[in-house]
Amino acid sequence: MSDALNYLVQARPEAMGHYFRFLKDCGKQLDPKTRDLISIITKVHAQTERGFRQYLKRALNDGCTPAEVLDALLMAFPALGLAKIVWAVDIILALDLPEFQPAALGAAGQWHDVMAADALDAGAVTRVDCDGRGLFVHHGADGWKVFDSRCPHQTTNIPHLALQGTTLTCPKHEWVFDVRTGQCTAKGDRGLTSWDCKVVDGRLLARW
Ligand code: FES
Numbered sequence: 569m570s571d572a573l574n575y576l577v578q579a580r581p582e583a584m585g586h587y588f589r590f591l592k593d594c595g596k597q598l599d600p601k602t603r604d605l606i607s608i609i610t611k612v613h614a615q616t617e618r619g620f621r622q623y624l625k626r627a628l629n630d631g632c633t634p635a636e637v638l639d640a641l642l643m644a645f646p647a648l649g650l651a652k653i654v655w656a657v658d659i660i661l662a663l664d665l666p667e668f669q670p671a672a673l674g675a676a677g678q679w680h681d682v683m684a685a686d687a688l689d690a691g692a693v694t695r696v697d698c699d700g701r702g703l704f705v706h707h708g709a710d711g712w713k714v715f716d717s718r719c720p721h722q723t724t725n726i727p728h729l730a731l732q733g734t735t736l737t738c739p740k741h742e743w744v745f746d747v748r749t750g751q752c753t754a755k756g757d758r759g760l761t762s763w764d765c766k767v768v769d770g771r772l773l774a775r776w
Contacts, residue, residue, distance in 0.1 A: 570616060600630045605640040612641065612648055612656045620659060625722065634668045665723055666716035666761035669776045677764070677775040682714065685767045693747050695728040702726075703774065704736065704747050704760070712767065714774040715750045715760035719743060736760075 577584045595603040604627035611620040627637060637660075641653050648656075660668055671677025682698045688707040695717060696703050702717030702725050717726050719738040726738050735753075736745040743756030750760040764775040 570618070601627065601632050601636070604630050604632055605636065608637065608656075609640060609644045609648065612644070612652050615652060615655060617659060620656060621663070624660070624663075628665075628667070629721075634665070635673055638673075663723065664718075666718050666776075667720065669761075671763060671776040672761055679773045679775050682765070682772045682774050685712075685770050685772045688772075693731060693734055695731065698774070701776065703763070704731070705772065706734070706747050708748055712765050712772060713748065713750065714763045714765040714772075715745075715747065716763065716776075718761070720752070720758040720760060721756055 573584075595606075598606070604623060607623040608620065608627055611623050624637065628634075638657075641648065641656055645653065666672060669677065680699045680701075682703060682705065683694075683696055685707075688694055688705060690707055690709060693704060693706045696705060704715045704717055704726075706713040706715075718724065719726055719740065721738065721741060721743050724738055724740040726736060730737050730739055731747065734747050736747050737743075738745075741755065743752055744754035745751065745760050746753050747760075750762050752759050766773055
């Protein structure tokens with residue numbers, strides 16, 4: 569909440585109580601994702617960065633996809649105008665959320681040279697930094713997997729120390745992932761972001 573709203577809650581608790589109940593009642597018939605997307609648009613319209621970040625995270629946690637968030641912003645073009653949409657997208661880019669990367673949204677992305685393919689034995693997992701991005705790489709019997717190192721919960725950059733065998737535990741809230749598949753196996757409900765990968769001339773490449 570902004571400092572001004574905090575002040576009003578203290579200075580006018582009764583009026584503000586009615587106000588917040590009014591806002592809550594207004595959304596009663598809407599499902600959580602729709603409520604979240606409308607809240608995002610209101611924060612972008614008012615250009616309150618903290619509120620926008622807060623509702624963006626809430627929307628993703630409630631199951632909104634990045635494509636739905638972007639579509640909601642674009643559909644609100646008549647109210648927001650291009651400048652405010654660009655303002656919001658700049659904040660999204662600064663957050664560097666892996667699920668908003670063009671490749672994660674189905675765009676072509678760019679290939680990056682990750683490592684020598686013979687540097688990782690079959691069955692092994694490692695963490696590497698490549699072109700500013702942390703990656704967990706698994707060399708499985710049926711091929712390679714490359715995952716973004718940022719947690720899908722709140723984008724914590726998960727360190728190598730969090731890896732035990734093929735189990736990765738985010739240090740912040742302890743979501744657990746299987747780095748062979750990227751799936752979340754405990755506590756959370758979303759898997760790691762997976763990047764396309766291939767081996768060319770002995771080098772492992774990944775696309776994001
Ligand atoms: S940031 Fe919450 S579990 Fe990773």
